[in-house]
Amino acid sequence: MSQLAAELRRLIRGEVRRKEPLHKHTSFRIGGPAEVLVLPRDEESLRRVVVHAHTSGSPLYVLGGGTNVLVPDDGLNGVVIRTTRCLKALRIEGESVIAGAGIALPRLAALTVEAGLSGLEFACGIPGTLGGGLVGNAGAHGRSLADVVTDVWGLDPEGREIHLTHRECGFGYRRSTLGGALLITCARLALSPGDRDKGREMMEAYLRWRRSHQPLGFPSAGSVFRNPPEGPSAGALIDRAGLKGYRLGGAQISELHANFIVNRGGATAQDVLSLIALAQREVKKQFGVTLELELTVL
Ligand SMILES: Cc1cc2nc3c(=O)[nH]c(=O)nc-3n(C[C@H](O)[C@H](O)[C@H](O)COP(=O)(O)OP(=O)(O)OC[C@H]3O[C@@H](n4cnc5c(N)ncnc54)[C@H](O)[C@@H]3O)c2cc1C
Incomplete structure (x- = not known):
């Protein structure tokens, strides 16, 4: 086992895989091995990976669902973190939703509709996570995440928590100024009261559209x-x-x-x-x- 992988194993709860083929972690089914792929099990472990990569000078890559990336054939040197086993917390307080960046957008859309909220139906067929979706301001059917996101939290390379308001996220059409050195951990979404049956119907219609157009x-x-x-x-x-x-x-x-x-x-x-x-x-x-x-x- 490489030194990097051994050190990360000692530091965190979760899986540390050496020379892990990344085609297994992308929707394209393309990509060579990661020097080390880490699947932290909790947020503190995630923070430790970020800090360790920074202090050891290892390049750090973040993968959510891996549904909007192309990974090179000869793979990636350094550490690749997948957020899908941690960052899964979800709290609904009235019309405000605080969601972990590792939650899959279709799940988030379905859970909010079932909670009687409207505003995320458009995301029911976007296969990635909230974190990846925020970086690219994912959208469909004339709506995008920027329409509902009010705040974003993340970790800087030294493991400090950073808070950004909507304005500070630099959202535009399929873009934002997020990502880069900031690992997004969660976001607050402002939704509106909705009718469950109507929400379910909207999502079914969107999914039907996708099946015939994609x-x-x-x-x-x-x-x-x-x-x-x-x-x-x-x-x-x-x-x-x-x-x-x-x-x-x-x-x-x-x-x-x-x-x-x-x-x-x-x-x-x-x-x-x-x-x-x-x-x-x-x-x-x-x-x-x-x-x-x-x-x-x-
Ligand atoms: C069949 C199909 C249909 C799609 N339809 C749509 C669509 O209708 N609309 C749309 O907008 N997109 C669509 N996409 C693209 C994709 O699903 C979205 O862009 C999705 O939001 C990406 O999320 P992800 O978690 O997979 O990101 P990834 O592919 O894992 O990552 C994308 C980028 O975000 C970064 N990133 C991921 N998570 C974090 C994090 N927590 N913190 C910081 N950076 C992070 C990565 O480093 C990378 O740079 C589709 C993809 C597929 C395969």
Whole structure:
């Protein structure tokens, strides 16, 4: 066992895995090994990992659901933390919800609807965690997390708790100034009173829409590019560029939704990066539009 892994084992409660293949932890099913992957079991252990990575000079990566990232084929040096076994606390006080960053958005949407609250139904089919969702201001059906988040708490590299107000999160379309050196631990959401049956119906309709519009049968990381601020969507541009269904190695621009790249089996990060570069080049050449990445390349 490497020194880093041995030290972390002594320090924390939870699992410490050496040379853990990250394709097991991403929705793309792509990615080489993490030098050390840590699954802390409680918040104090999480804090200790953050501090240890900082003091030992090890690079630190955070994975929530791993549903919006591309991990390189040769993996990641340093420490990768997954938040999904800790940061799961949920407190509902009237219309205010304080939720751990490791909670899956579909679960959070369902729990708040069942608690008689409205405002998070849109998130029922977004497969990641609240933490990852806040970093990218995840959204769908005309709504996003920025519409409901009032406060965010996190840890800085020295393990100190940081509090940010909505204004300090820098939310924009599929972006924020969160992430980076801040590990998000929880957030407060302001919801409104809702009708349970109506909420359930909304979520069923959203999930039906997804099943018919998104290639959910293959591993992917959701939308690859942000939609341009005006004009046709990224998917429409890639489609018009003639790239729908284009395949490179194991990766393919989805035949159903051209802003999704799917893993048809054995795709490498390099296959995906080559498809990304091809789509950006062709869309720029044919329509003069620069496509910006929505997914994060770690
Ligand atoms: C089939 C499919 C459909 C999707 N549909 C949508 C959609 O409709 N709308 C949408 O917006 N997205 C969609 N996505 C993308 C993705 O689910 C969301 O962006 C999700 O919110 C990402 O959360 P995650 O926990 O998986 O983040 P990850 O992929 O784990 O991480 C994303 C980024 O956030 C960082 N991060 C994660 N957790 C934390 C934390 N606690 N603190 C600090 N940084 C953190 C990571 O380091 C990384 O940079 C879809 C993805 C798939 C596979």
